[in-house]
Amino acid sequence: MQPESDALCETLDPADWEPVRALSHSIVDEAVDYLRGVRDQPVWREMPAEVRARYREGPPEGPSDLQAVYGELTETLMPYPMGNIHPRFWAWYMGSSNYTGALGDFLAAVLGSNLGGGNHAAALMDGQVADWLRQMIGLPEGSGATLVSGGTMANIVGLTVARGVKAAEAGVDVREEGVAAIERPLRFYASDQAHSCHHKAVEVLGLGRRALTLLPTDDALRLDLDALAEAIVRDREAGFTPACVIATAGTVNTGAIDDLPAIADLCAREGLWFHVDGCIGALLAIAPQHAHLVAGIERADSVALDPHKWLHAPFEVGCALVRDRTTHRNTFALSPDYLQTQERGVAAAEMLYDYGLQTSRGFRALKVWMALKEHGVAKFGRLIDRDIHLARRLAARIEATERLELTAPAPINIVCFRYDPGGCDEAPLKALNIEIMLRLQESGTATISDTTVQGRHCLRAALNNHRTRPEDLDLLVSEVQRLGDSLAGAVPAAVNQS
Secondary structure (H helix, E strand, O other): OOOHHHHHHOOOOOOOHHHHHHHHHHHHHHHHHHHHOHHHOOOOOOOOHHHHHHOOOOOOOOOOOHHHHHHHHHHHOOOOOOOOOOOOEOOOOOOOOOHHHHHHHHHHHHHOOOOOOOOOHHHHHHHHHHHHHHHHHOOOOOOEEEEEOOHHHHHHHHHHHHHHHHHHHOOOOHHHHOHHHOOOOEEEEEEOOOOOHHHHHHHHOOOOHHHEEEEOEOOOOOEOHHHHHHHHHHHHHOOOEEEEEEEEEOOOOOOOEOOHHHHHHHHHHHOOEEEEEOOOOHHHHHOOOOHHHHOOHHHOOEEEEOHHHHOOOOOOOEEEEEOOHHHHHHHHOOOOHHHOOOOOOOOOOOOHHHHOOOOOOOOOHHHHHHHHHHHOHHHHHHHHHHHHHHHHHHHHHHHOOOOEEEOOOOOOOEEEEEEOOOOOOHHHHHHHHHHHHHHHHHHOOOEOEEEEEOOEEEEEEEOOOOOOOHHHHHHHHHHHHHHHHHHOOHHHHHHHHO
């Protein structure tokens, strides 16, 4: 048994810092090499069974040498990433990180600060970065802004404020009485292309899935404004309270951007909350050649956006913006006895947790702050413009390539397409394209995803990667065509036989 005096002095700090310093330098060197050579690695690779087995081992009871711990990571973790930092990762929609941001995460972890609030520099930086994002989008000074985990939470924050405001207009303090006290239930509206997080939002807000009305889209996959106006009238007549329109600035399927100025006008006319899910496209506002695509976003009552997408911050960091800071704070603020502010000392500052759901908050701001300081907003805007130009180049290549076809408009940086040899029904054609996608992934050549848009299954490339070059997209087109040609006979036949 350890002597009591030793136990009282035990710490997680090393007994000798010098070996830790040496290993830390080695880790940084290898991290730089890892990123510098990422293009030469497979985008993704399957883990061998023996590696998977390591992740089923129980917790370690005793200590291990730190060098050995790091050695295990180099064998079981680093060779098997998701791949989203690779220049040929275009699946789903996520940023590709950046080394400066990684350094910021390291320093944030060294500080170990809890950003629930308090009088310290990290809290000031948290507020500064959130306000920088507010300025980039164009919301007025005095708006509320809080950093959160990502787009889902940012949308939930905005919609929670909307729920409280609209309940108050109906004479109900929803924080005190709950949504059951609202005599005419609230209704929220979005297009059928809206992100699934909005379903979660109305559920966790106690409104129920039926409170969210998904409306059809036009030929450009934007919210149909006539259908929206009709739904509002219909719900009022049926005894509901139309409360909020969720406009999308960049749908996850195709990048479609709803008509923000027209929706802003409608919300003003009808007395509805105007929320913009801008997790994909809000930062178009800083892109000199394409900022016009999100004109009207500055009129929103609330906006959700993701710096870990087009600002390429390491995961995770999102941001919720609310036009009225006081309303934002009143939606979440609490003052428990153990978290009282003071006139002096570490508690002599506003509590940041009063603007969201988390009391404990990580120091997400530093990685964004460092990258913006290093590169400047203008460079990130140019990179956004470049992604859109690359997407248009890819779309043109697809249209010019035999047996490839675009399946949806590509207004920004998401390209939906498929291989079609002709003469196939939808089911075998879907199976063929899924097999193409999987073989691209398994070979480590490229990672794309798939989706279904207006009843048609397709492949989907989201070009949100600052490392992507034109030749990467040329490779994608040639490989999709080659794989399709090699599989066209076999896969549809197998499906038809089943």
